[in-house]
Amino acid sequence: MESQDLRKAGLKVTLPRLKVLEILETSDLRHMSAEDVYKALLEMGEEIGLATVYRVLTQFEGAGLVSRLSIDGGHAVFELEDGSHHDHLLCVRCNRIEEFIDDVIEQRQRAIAAEKGFEMTDHSLYIYGICRHCQKTK
Amino acid sequence: MESQDLRKAGLKVTLPRLKVLEILETSDLRHMSAEDVYKALLEMGEEIGLATVYRVLTQFEGAGLVSRLSIDGGHAVFELEDGSHHDHLLCVRCNRIEEFIDDVIEQRQRAIAAEKGFEMTDHSLYIYGICRHCQKTK
DNA sequence: ATATAAATGAAAAAGCTTCTCATTTACACC
DNA sequence: GGTGTAAATGAGAAGCTTTTTCATTTATAT
Ligand SMILES: [Mn+2]
Ligand SMILES: [Mn+2]
Ligand SMILES: [Zn+2]
Ligand SMILES: [Zn+2]
Numbered sequence: 001m002e003s004q005d006l007r008k009a010g011l012k013v014t015l016p017r018l019k020v021l022e023i024l025e026t027s028d029l030r031h032m033s034a035e036d037v038y039k040a041l042l043e044m045g046e047e048i049g050l051a052t053v054y055r056v057l058t059q060f061e062g063a064g065l066v067s068r069l070s071i072d073g074g075h076a077v078f079e080l081e082d083g084s085h086h087d088h089l090l091c092v093r094c095n096r097i098e099e100f101i102d103d104v105i106e107q108r109q110r111a112i113a114a115e116k117g118f119e120m121t122d123h124s125l126y127i128y129g130i131c132r133h134c135q136k137t138k
Numbered sequence: 139m140e141s142q143d144l145r146k147a148g149l150k151v152t153l154p155r156l157k158v159l160e161i162l163e164t165s166d167l168r169h170m171s172a173e174d175v176y177k178a179l180l181e182m183g184e185e186i187g188l189a190t191v192y193r194v195l196t197q198f199e200g201a202g203l204v205s206r207l208s209i210d211g212g213h214a215v216f217e218l219e220d221g222s223h224h225d226h227l228l229c230v231r232c233n234r235i236e237e238f239i240d241d242v243i244e245q246r247q248r249a250i251a252a253e254k255g256f257e258m259t260d261h262s263l264y265i266y267g268i269c270r271h272c273q274k275t276k
Numbered sequence: 277a278t279a280t281a282a283a284t285g286a287a288a289a290a291g292c293t294t295c296t297c298a299t300t301t302a303c304a305c306c
Numbered sequence: 307g308g309t310g311t312a313a314a315t316g317a318g319a320a321g322c323t324t325t326t327t328c329a330t331t332t333a334t335a336t
Contacts, residue, residue: 123264149283192323
């Protein structure tokens, strides 16, 4: 019954929106590209256009329902917003994504912005590396 | 006489390479997109193709002569490499870029990678905000 | 000077994302 | 339950940055 979430966000309750939300909620993947969502919809038998998936994800972002990560090298991935900020570790071999929060870093960032006279609006932090799993694989 | 830098990097000494290097060294802008470099070359009277600018910048990156920042939202900017790692603050209004280093953050990043079993290869940190100048402008 | 591997320019292609516009749909109101 | 209207959708075109292709030019070793 997430129609309420959509109404609250000022969005009409439509099938594409409900289905995209459903995919995000039920997929094993916590971080999905628009293409991932699109393919999941097809597998589910829903013929929703890729342009609509992009539109809906962007609207969800605007409504605070999802957040967008802009990964190095072009494409974006989306994840359901749960209110808690966190940053990401990315495996350069297998693209695995792990999450972390570090209060020390968060605090230092605020201090740096203040030092430089910036009114901080956002930040993005990615740690790239080779994950445990891929280190074994050679 | 930076022909030596090119030879050392295993690159032939060509006019496009010398001129791109010259632009990077003499421009007021410390951070330049490929397009910025391309336009600066045109203003200088050098008709060097944009594809060549991209190629040369990418080779310079490989050779460690420049580093590439992948700014949120697509396009990259390049800066001459001076051996010292630093991160960036970006003004969302005027695109001004400021630099900083924070040893506490650097150290926390290494600790987080270790905790998660990642062999860290790189990281990218951008603080977005409104710079001092733009805060006045409203 | 000559040969050859590398570099260049111009245009096409790639890859992701947004836009256009004709058609369909949600929902407020009678 | 119908109706009207603004909003949403689908399909394809277009946009943007960056890379690739390939014919031609150039740097450098001999
Ligand atoms: Mn996440
Ligand atoms: Mn810099
Ligand atoms: Zn991995
Ligand atoms: Zn500014």
